[in-house]
Every structure is written in structure tokens, then in C-alpha cells.
Amino acid sequence: MRVFTEERNWAQFHDPKSLVLALVGEVGEVAELFQWLPADKALDLAHEDPLRTRAAEELADVLTYLVRLADVLDIDLAKAAFDKLQNSSARFPPEDFHGQAPARS
Amino acid sequence: MRVFTEERNWAQFHDPKSLVLALVGEVGEVAELFQWLPADKALDLAHEDPLRTRAAEELADVLTYLVRLADVLDIDLAKAAFDKLQNSSARFPPEDFHGQAPARS
Amino acid sequence: MRVFTEERNWAQFHDPKSLVLALVGEVGEVAELFQWLPADKALDLAHEDPLRTRAAEELADVLTYLVRLADVLDIDLAKAAFDKLQNSSARFPPEDFHGQAPARS
Amino acid sequence: MRVFTEERNWAQFHDPKSLVLALVGEVGEVAELFQWLPADKALDLAHEDPLRTRAAEELADVLTYLVRLADVLDIDLAKAAFDKLQNSSARFPPEDFHGQAPARS
Numbered sequence: 001m002r003v004f005t006e007e008r009n010w011a012q013f014h015d016p017k018s019l020v021l022a023l024v025g026e027v028g029e030v031a032e033l034f035q036w037l038p039a040d041k042a043l044d045l046a047h048e049d050p051l052r053t054r055a056a057e058e059l060a061d062v063l064t065y066l067v068r069l070a071d072v073l074d075i076d077l078a079k080a081a082f083d084k085l086q087n088s089s090a091r092f093p094p095e096d097f098h099g100q101a102p103a104r105s
Numbered sequence: 106m107r108v109f110t111e112e113r114n115w116a117q118f119h120d121p122k123s124l125v126l127a128l129v130g131e132v133g134e135v136a137e138l139f140q141w142l143p144a145d146k147a148l149d150l151a152h153e154d155p156l157r158t159r160a161a162e163e164l165a166d167v168l169t170y171l172v173r174l175a176d177v178l179d180i181d182l183a184k185a186a187f188d189k190l191q192n193s194s195a196r197f198p199p200e201d202f203h204g205q206a207p208a209r210s
Numbered sequence: 211m212r213v214f215t216e217e218r219n220w221a222q223f224h225d226p227k228s229l230v231l232a233l234v235g236e237v238g239e240v241a242e243l244f245q246w247l248p249a250d251k252a253l254d255l256a257h258e259d260p261l262r263t264r265a266a267e268e269l270a271d272v273l274t275y276l277v278r279l280a281d282v283l284d285i286d287l288a289k290a291a292f293d294k295l296q297n298s299s300a301r302f303p304p305e306d307f308h309g310q311a312p313a314r315s
Numbered sequence: 316m317r318v319f320t321e322e323r324n325w326a327q328f329h330d331p332k333s334l335v336l337a338l339v340g341e342v343g344e345v346a347e348l349f350q351w352l353p354a355d356k357a358l359d360l361a362h363e364d365p366l367r368t369r370a371a372e373e374l375a376d377v378l379t380y381l382v383r384l385a386d387v388l389d390i391d392l393a394k395a396a397f398d399k400l401q402n403s404s405a406r407f408p409p410e411d412f413h414g415q416a417p418a419r420s
Contacts, residue, residue, distance in 0.1 A: 018350050025347035027128055035337045042120060047178070056185040075164055077168055080161040080168075081165040085169060098113055126245035127241070129339050133235045206351035240338070241339065252332055257388070266398075270400075276377055286371075290371040307323050
């Protein structure tokens with residue numbers, strides 16, 4: 001993504017707010033793929049084409065902008081994810097949250 | 106993320122539509138971190154704490170749900186991203202798009 | 211919202227990209243309220259507190275930023291919505307789309 | 316929107332999670348319109364076509380799904396917005412927050 005950006009001289013567009021908006025746009029496209037599917041059939045439908053290919057493309061776009069945003073911000077994304085998962089493991093002990101989604105409020 | 110989910114018996118919550126909503130929630134938290142920053146100062150501010158640490162945590166959350174969604178959908182996310190980037194490289198030849206953002210309409 | 215903004219001298223923060231990010235943040239909070247609810251129970255749960263009150267607050271926040279964004283862009287939001295609905299009525303004739311969600315691709 | 320939905324027998328698709336995803340999709344389209352615009356030129360560009368017309372259409376779509384979601388949830392959206400704004404007025408006294416964006420953390 002860094003090379004792709006430099007070859008086109010697009011780094012000038014990649015300030016943080018613009019990249020977050022691009023990320024939002026791609027997540028919106030993922031949402032559009034799934035919005036009207038019956039919740040209990042979405043997984044089966046997503047395992048077959050045409051949805052399978054389309055979902056892969058849109059998730060790829062999300063990852064691409066996420067990685068680019070992390071690069072611009074000088075964040076080690078893999079390390080951040082491992083750290084966060086370790087932190088979440090401590091916050092939500094399996095014995096206390098077994099089969100229970102953490103409440104959002 | 107797969108182990109984390111299984112240890113808590115949370116796979117039951119991870120149907121595609123729910124995971125897309127969780128992804129949206131995390132992207133929303135990234136947006137909130139940057140929304141009121143002056144565009145031309147956002148990068149410098151993000152390179153310093155407290156924003157640096159907060160941004161890393163929220164990008165980590167986005168990655169975590171993105172990877173989980175890809176896992177549930179049986180999508181090879183890294184391969185999908187490489188394929189998409191190769192496709193984008195062909196669609197946007199550097200000589201035709203040098204310094205020019207592709208128009209959205 | 212216009213008065214609220216002027217009283218606090220916050221118009222300086224309300225450029226279009228910042229307001230879109232604020233809108234995204236609020237939509238993300240709506241998503242978080244619903245993400246882990248079983249799809250077939252979400253409506254009943256949303257008709258009762260605490261979710262009822264929380265959903266009203268978050269939808270209010272979405273409307274607030276949407277209206278503010280329209281104001282800044284000098285868009286007559288109600289007129290735009292009526293026009294769009296009329297346009298959609300023509301694009302999706304009831305007899306052709308009865309009980310059939312328009313496909314997204 | 317209620318009539319539009321009933322004429323097409325689309326109420327079956329309008330459970331809360333699906334409508335939130337549709338709202339996300341439309342907000343994503345708004346984000347795509349603005350993502351690569353220079354922050355300090357976005358407002359001027361949005362006051363002229365083609366962006367002016369496109370922005371009106373996408374904001375209209377956001378409002379349409381927001382109103383539909385509120386209808387399904389039996390929320391009085393205008394009242395909720397007035398209540399929230401009154402609440403925000405109390406939380407952010409003009410004298411304490413003059414020219415100062417509330418910090419997000």
C-alpha cells in the first residue's frame with residue numbers, strides 16, 4: 001500500500017481524517033452487502049458466490065485503508081491488536097463471561 | 106481471536122451482520138478520536154500521547170473484528186488484500202493518476 | 211443546533227469532513243447498542259428500557275449532526291428527502307419489487 | 316417512508332439491525348463524497364455542483380433510513396433531538412466551552 005501510494009503521489013491525500021473517511025466508506029460497502037440478508041441465512045449466503053467474492057473484495061478494501069492509516073500514524077497494528085486482545089482477555093475472564101455478551105451502554 | 110471467542114463461548118454472537126455492526130462501532134470510535142482535530146495538525150497530534158495510545162487501541166479493535174469477520178466468512182484476508190491491490194494497480198495506472206485522487210460519484 | 215453552535219463558538223470545528231466524522235461516531239454508537247442482540251429479539255428489546263432510552267439518545271445524536279451538516283452545506287434536508295423518496299418510488303415500482311429487496315452489488 | 320415500505324411489502328426487511336446497517340451504508344456514501352477533498356476547500360466545493368446535488372441525495376438517504384429506524388423503534392425523533400440538545404446545553408455551558416471542542420477519550 002505504501003508503494004502503491006508513492007507511485008501515484010497520493011500521500012498528499014492521506015492525512016488521518018481523510019483516511020478515516022475512506023475506511024468508513026469501505027465499511028459502508030461491507031454493510032450494504034449484508035443489510036437485507038436474513039440474519040440466520042447470511043453466513044450460508046456469504047459462503048457462496050456472488051456474495052463470497054464481493055465480501056472478500058470489500059473486506060480487502062477495509063484492511064487496505066486500515067493498514068495505510070496505521071502506517072501514516074506510525075502504529076504497529078499487529079502489536080496493537082495482540083496487546084488489545086491480551087487486555088480484553090483480562091477484562092473478560094472466560095468464567096465470568098461464558099456465553100454472555102458484554103453489555104454496551 | 107478465534108481462541109478468545111471459543112474460550113468465552115461467544116461464537117453464537119458472531120453471525121456476519123452482528124460482526125459488521127461491531128466493526129462499525131469500532132470505526133466510529135476511531136472517527137470520534139479525530140473528528141474535531143484541525144486537519145493539518147491531526148498527524149502531529151496523533152504522533153503524541155494521549156492520542157497515539159488511544160488510536161492504536163481503536164485501530165486494534167477494528168482489526169480484531171475485521172479478522173474475526175473474515176474468519177467466520179472463511180475469507181483469506183491477506184490474499185484478498187493482495188489481489189485487490191493488484192487489481193487497483195491495473196485500474197489506476199500511475200501515469201494516468203499521478204497526484205490525482207480517483208473521483209467518487 | 212445552529213444557536214447551540216454559535217453560543218459556544220464551535221462553528222470553527224464544523225467543516226464538512228469533521229461533521230461527517232462526528233456523524234460516523236454517532237452511527238457507531240447506534241451500532242454498538244444493537245450489535246450483539248439476537249436479530250429476532252432486537253425489536254422487542256428496543257421497545258423496553260434501558261435500550262429504548264439509549265436508542266432514542268443515539269438516534270437523536272445522529273439527527274443532530276445530520277441536520278448540522280445539512281445546514282453547513284446549505285442543503286434543504288426535508289426537500290432532499292422528499293425528492294429522493296419520489297425518485298426511489300419511480301426506480302422501484304411496487305409491482306416489480308413486491309417483497310423483494312433491491313440487490314446491492 | 317412508511318407508505319413507501321408498505322407498498323413494496325418491505326417491512327419484513329426492516330428489523331433494527333438491518334436498518335442500522337442500511338444507515339451505515341448511506342453514511343459511508345457521504346464519507347466517500349468528501350474523503351479526498353482538501354479540508355479547507357470542502358465547503359466551497361460542496362456548494363457547487365456536482366457535489367452539491369450528490370451530497371443532498373446522500374444526506375437524504377441517511378435521513379430516510381434514520382426516520383424509518385425511529386419509526387420501527389417507536390421513537391419520536393424530533394422530541395428525542397430536542398431533549399438531547401437541551402441536555403447537551405446543560406452539560407456544555409457556553410462559558411466553559413467557548414471555542415473549545417469537548418475532548419473525546
